[in-house]
Amino acid sequence: MAALYLIPVTLGDTPLDNVLPSANHDVIVRIRHFIVEEIRSARRFLKQTDKSIDIDTLTFYPMGKHADKALFSKYLDPLRNGVDMGIISEAGCPAIADPGADVVAIAQSEGLKVVPLVGPSSILMSLMASGFNGQQFAFHGYLPVGSHERQTALRNLEATSHAHNQTQIFIETPYRNHQMIDNIISVCRPTTKLCIAAGITCGDNEFIQTKTIRQWRNEKSSVPDLRKTPAIFLIYAGQD
Amino acid sequence: MAALYLIPVTLGDTPLDNVLPSANHDVIVRIRHFIVEEIRSARRFLKQTDKSIDIDTLTFYPMGKHADKALFSKYLDPLRNGVDMGIISEAGCPAIADPGADVVAIAQSEGLKVVPLVGPSSILMSLMASGFNGQQFAFHGYLPVGSHERQTALRNLEATSHAHNQTQIFIETPYRNHQMIDNIISVCRPTTKLCIAAGITCGDNEFIQTKTIRQWRNEKSSVPDLRKTPAIFLIYAGQD
Numbered sequence: 001m002a003a004l005y006l007i008p009v010t011l012g013d014t015p016l017d018n019v020l021p022s023a024n025h026d027v028i029v030r031i032r033h034f035i036v037e038e039i040r041s042a043r044r045f046l047k048q049t050d051k052s053i054d055i056d057t058l059t060f061y062p063m064g065k066h067a068d069k070a071l072f073s074k075y076l077d078p079l080r081n082g083v084d085m086g087i088i089s090e091a092g093c094p095a096i097a098d099p100g101a102d103v104v105a106i107a108q109s110e111g112l113k114v115v116p117l118v119g120p121s122s123i124l125m126s127l128m129a130s131g132f133n134g135q136q137f138a139f140h141g142y143l144p145v146g147s148h149e150r151q152t153a154l155r156n157l158e159a160t161s162h163a164h165n166q167t168q169i170f171i172e173t174p175y176r177n178h179q180m181i182d183n184i185i186s187v188c189r190p191t192t193k194l195c196i197a198a199g200i201t202c203g204d205n206e207f208i209q210t211k212t213i214r215q216w217r218n219e220k221s222s223v224p225d226l227r228k229t230p231a232i233f234l235i236y237a238g239q240d
Numbered sequence: 241m242a243a244l245y246l247i248p249v250t251l252g253d254t255p256l257d258n259v260l261p262s263a264n265h266d267v268i269v270r271i272r273h274f275i276v277e278e279i280r281s282a283r284r285f286l287k288q289t290d291k292s293i294d295i296d297t298l299t300f301y302p303m304g305k306h307a308d309k310a311l312f313s314k315y316l317d318p319l320r321n322g323v324d325m326g327i328i329s330e331a332g333c334p335a336i337a338d339p340g341a342d343v344v345a346i347a348q349s350e351g352l353k354v355v356p357l358v359g360p361s362s363i364l365m366s367l368m369a370s371g372f373n374g375q376q377f378a379f380h381g382y383l384p385v386g387s388h389e390r391q392t393a394l395r396n397l398e399a400t401s402h403a404h405n406q407t408q409i410f411i412e413t414p415y416r417n418h419q420m421i422d423n424i425i426s427v428c429r430p431t432t433k434l435c436i437a438a439g440i441t442c443g444d445n446e447f448i449q450t451k452t453i454r455q456w457r458n459e460k461s462s463v464p465d466l467r468k469t470p471a472i473f474l475i476y477a478g479q480d
Contacts, residue, residue, distance in 0.1 A: 022261075124356075139375075
């Protein structure tokens, strides 16, 4: 039975073998129809996967920010006709903090087969390395940008973490990472813990550190320059 | 700098190359101290990773259910002395719905380096393939077993999913999977969606299907026998 394969990519500049199982390669080289967030980077990823792939014979269907969602159902025609397809997003796993879920939902609603492949997820990897509760956690995407709304959001996350013993995870655009860190350490309580995780899987640029808010206030200078590095933030105010 | 590596394993009976990057192998063969959920299966995994590993020269530290948590800090002495260590749990990624977080928390509190490796996570992979919202989601581990408490928990998850547009994810022990499915389809509203994901990454045994509660009520017979298959459940009552 033909399937819609969810194909993870790297989280940054790292060799594919570091973060993708070799079996992904064998799936990818059989696929000729790709629904992608950005065609240029998907082409580059496929070339990295296997130099012998003839990119110009493949069909790409855009699903990024400016794509017309009304076309998504039509994209799946090859799959409906028994032909494998793939979904590729810009970083990590499609459909998680990244586009793809709309297309998958259409496939699922028609009983088409969907097969997720293994790859890096900054959410999962930062949670593993944080030391925080991995039995209960929530991911919130981006928090509000406005200063009052953000303060409220952070206070709510801290309270929820405490009440439900639940790790709270969220992201920020790189150029606002340091502002986010300042917001967290000024709003949260001294005993709450914050894990800052950046450059995950990117070797020497990987930074994953957990400290209490009190410690971060004293050791803010230990945070590297994250203005251009994708980062993820985890707070935990539960019972240890 | 020496590191505590978080080493994922397979989610069931599947070749390592299907779900683990080849770089994990290169990290693993350098490590001689492993903190593990179960020594026997960790040994088997290491032998599968590389036949040439001399298992009897390695040191294993138990962190499973019956382990004495008071010893966990002492386990990290090799790491404190500049020697790499690894953490291995029974299935998928350590510290996520699996032991390991306690040990990681100790390492983080001392500023020791923690490095997560890529591997399969049933939570992430089921979310990718569900078609549900991957921008906001929560994982709850096990729900209460008692019938009244469970009904309340399911109603709360459904209400939270609707109010916050958040995918709700939870697990069950295999022998109670069918009871859980019955509970969900009797408690939740007809328009709420349920994704049942089982045997993830295990080839022909992989079953990942999303339907509305109404559809599941009519097509319950389409669910395969899951009494011995690890499964994960996702419900979504948000805005599509």
